[in-house]
Amino acid sequence: MNAFQLKNGxxxxxxxxxxxxxxxxxxxTYVYSRAAMTEAYQAYxxxxxxxxxxxxxxxxxxxxxxxxxAVLNVFARxxxxxxxxxxxxxxxxxxxxxxxxxxxxxxxxxxxTEMRLALSHDVACFNVESIPELHRLSAVxxxxxxxxxxxxxxxxDVDAGTHPYISTGLKNNKFGIAFEQVLGxxxxxxxxxxxDIAGIDCHxxxxxxxxxxxxxALDKVLELVERLESEGIKIHHLDLGGGxxxxxxxxxxxxxxxxxxxxxxxxxxxxxxxxxxxxxxxxSLVGNAGLLLTKVEFLKPGAAKNFCxxxxxxxxxxxxxxxxxxxxxxxxxxxxxxxxxxxxVVGPVCESGDWLGRDRSLAVADGDLLAIMSAGAYGFxxxxxxxxxxxxxxxxxxxxxxxxxxxxxMVADLMRGERVLP
Ligand SMILES: *Cc1c(COP(=O)(O)O)cnc(C)c1O
Numbered sequence: 001m002n003a004f005q006l007k008n009g010x011x012x013x014x015x016x017x018x019x020x021x022x023x024x025x026x027x028x029t030y031v032y033s034r035a036a037m038t039e040a041y042q043a044y045x046x047x048x049x050x051x052x053x054x055x056x057x058x059x060x061x062x063x064x065x066x067x068x069x070a071v072l073n074v075f076a077r078x079x080x081x082x083x084x085x086x087x088x089x090x091x092x093x094x095x096x097x098x099x100x101x102x103x104x105x106x107x108x109x110x111x112x113t114e115m116r117l118a119l120s121h122d123v124a125c126f127n128v129e130s131i132p133e134l135h136r137l138s139a140v141x142x143x144x145x146x147x148x149x150x151x152x153x154x155x156x157d158v159d160a161g162t163h164p165y166i167s168t169g170l171k172n173n174k175f176g177i178a179f180e181q182v183l184g185x186x187x188x189x190x191x192x193x194x195x196d197i198a199g200i201d202c203h204x205x206x207x208x209x210x211x212x213x214x215x216x217a218l219d220k221v222l223e224l225v226e227r228l229e230s231e232g233i234k235i236h237h238l239d240l241g242g243g244x245x246x247x248x249x250x251x252x253x254x255x256x257x258x259x260x261x262x263x264x265x266x267x268x269x270x271x272x273x274x275x276x277x278x279x280x281x282x283x284s285l286v287g288n289a290g291l292l293l294t295k296v297e298f299l300k301p302g303a304a305k306n307f308c309x310x311x312x313x314x315x316x317x318x319x320x321x322x323x324x325x326x327x328x329x330x331x332x333x334x335x336x337x338x339x340x341x342x343x344x345v346v347g348p349v350c351e352s353g354d355w356l357g358r359d360r361s362l363a364v365a366d367g368d369l370l371a372i373m374s375a376g377a378y379g380f381x382x383x384x385x386x387x388x389x390x391x392x393x394x395x396x397x398x399x400x401x402x403x404x405x406x407x408x409x410m411v412a413d414l415m416r417g418e419r420v421l422p
Contacts, residue, residue: 003033003397004291004371011332011371015400018293018332022369025404027295028312028392030380032066034074035399036289037376040256041078044279047260056264057277060104062242063089065282065377066290070396070405072096075285081124083242083280087114090121104239104278106153106203108133108174115140119148127201127239129153129176131185134192141194148194151201151239154182156220160205160213160243176202182224186233197233199278200225203241206283209253211262214240218263222270238267239278246287248374249326256284283377290376292317292392293332294356296368297348306343308364313347314354315386317372317379321353329357332369339363345370349387380406385414 003014010017013031021031041059048057060083061075067089072082073096081102082093093103100121105114108129115137118126128134128150141148155176177185189195204217218240225235240263245253254262260279267273294312319325329345343364345357356372364370383391390409395402 001036001039003036003289004373006334009333009336011330013291013397013402016397016402018371019369021395021397021402022293022295022332025393025395026408027293027369028310028316029293029408030290030375030392030394031293031371031402032068032071032286032290032376032394032396032405034396037071037074037286038078040285040289041075041080043256044260044281044285045079047257048264048277048279056273057260057279058102059285060102060239060278060280061285062280062282063092064381066286066379067092067381068394068406069096070394070403071286072098074396081278083282087111087117090114090118090123094121104151104201104280106201106280110137112136112140115148116144119144119146125149125151125198125237125239127151127153128189131177131181131188134185134189134195138192138194143194146194147196149196149198150189151199151237152177152182152185152189153201153203154179154221154224156202156204156217158204158213158216158220160208161210179220179224183227186228187231190233197235199237199239199276200228200235201239201241201278203239203280204243206243207245207251208243209245209251211254211259214259214263215266218266219270222267222272225272235275237276237278238272239280242280242282242284244281244284246283246374246377248287249328253284256281285377287377288374290374290379292372292375292379294370294372296364296366296370299343299364299366301341306341308343308345308360308362308370310345310347310356310370312356312372312392313349313387313389314351314356315349315384315389316347316392317356317375318382318384319378320356321351322382327357327375328373329360329362330371330373331362331364332371335363335365349389385409388414390414 076098085107153176300307393408394406
């Protein structure tokens with residue numbers, strides 16, 4: 001589905017013209033499509049059903065990609081679990097009406113306080129990323145008279161072929177337990193008083209556009225599972241992480257359904273078709289379900305470059321500055337027959353790194369609205385108040401209606417809790 005299409009000469013989100021949202025809410029504003037999120041979720045769920053209709057898979061929405069309460073609530077209503085990386089994210093799951101017993105808790109630096117919070121809400125599983133973490137978790141759980149269900153996160157040492165900042169499955173990065181140490185870690189886990197072994201986990205990176213790295217990682221995980229079970233250590237679920245890529249520009253990742261089926265078919269061939277499989281998708285559920293609506297402030301022609309200065313900036317959408325990421329940029333009301341010029345689309349922040357798109361051919365005028373596409377994942381969640389810029393509003397479209405799901409911040413919000421010296 002493409003939830004964002006031209007109708008009557010104007011870009012819409014589902015049935016709503018984007019100009020109507022800009023008029024009511026101002027700019028910059030994040031706009032999400034409920035239908036696009038629902039469709040992506042259903043693609044995971046449908047491909048994850050066995051012939052008899054039972055679920056072979058559980059989708060754990062990786063909420064670090066978009067943690068707005070209304071977004072979490074849409075997924076909770078669809079039956080999603082959540083992959084969290086902090087105690088704060090667990091509080092958001094609760095506030096959004098999600099089920100904490102469907103939460104898996106990932107991350108390399110869980111504090112004791114976070115562990116206690118998660119144990120008190122009976123989360124489904126801790127994805128443990130180091131041996132010291134295993135010992136801390138066992139002690140915290142035992143002190144509460146509980147046992148923590150765990151998966152150990154294996155670092156399978158496969159190259160996901162993605163950007164170094166979002167590749168996580170190679171030996172030299174901070175995530176997971178090295179392949180060679182995993183067996184020993186499981187043996188230790190089996191003896192700890194506060195630990196119940198539930199599964200095994202891996203997550204090899206993000207914006208992955210091929211199935212092969214996943215199949216390679218799965219083979220390594222299965223090798224471990226077979227070794228562990230031969231020693232009497234039972235592994236109930238396989239958590240294959242997230243990371244499936246989306247089309248920002250001309251990438252051609254597998255469709256969600258194809259991707260899930262390829263992994264399940266491979267599992268069956270290897271004799272593990274009966275296992276429960278968890279996925280932790282973030283980007284592939286929300287990335288193309290959102291855009292950032294912005295307004296042109298000035299056109300600034302230059303000797304070497306033309307700049308199109310808009311009211312959104314790197315503090316609103318960090319991905320271009322952070323990863324040199326590409327986002328499509330579309331005029332909300334294209335000027336038919338007008339001559340296009342080539343622009344760098346930049347924000348007002350005082351940094352040369354503050355750009356949203358480079359060398360874009362656009363026919364634009366002051367005051368026009370532009371849509372920065374594919375901004376539903378790692379967009380608002382990474383926004384900051386740099387330059388004392390209040391964060392954008394967020395809107396969810398649902399059919400012909402839209403709902404403000406997060407008010408635009410006010411400058412007063414930014415100064416809350418600050419004080420000058422007496
Ligand atoms: C970031 C992350 C995800 C989600 O990655 P996407 O590329 O957004 O699908 C899933 N699991 C873990 C452990 C992560 O850190």
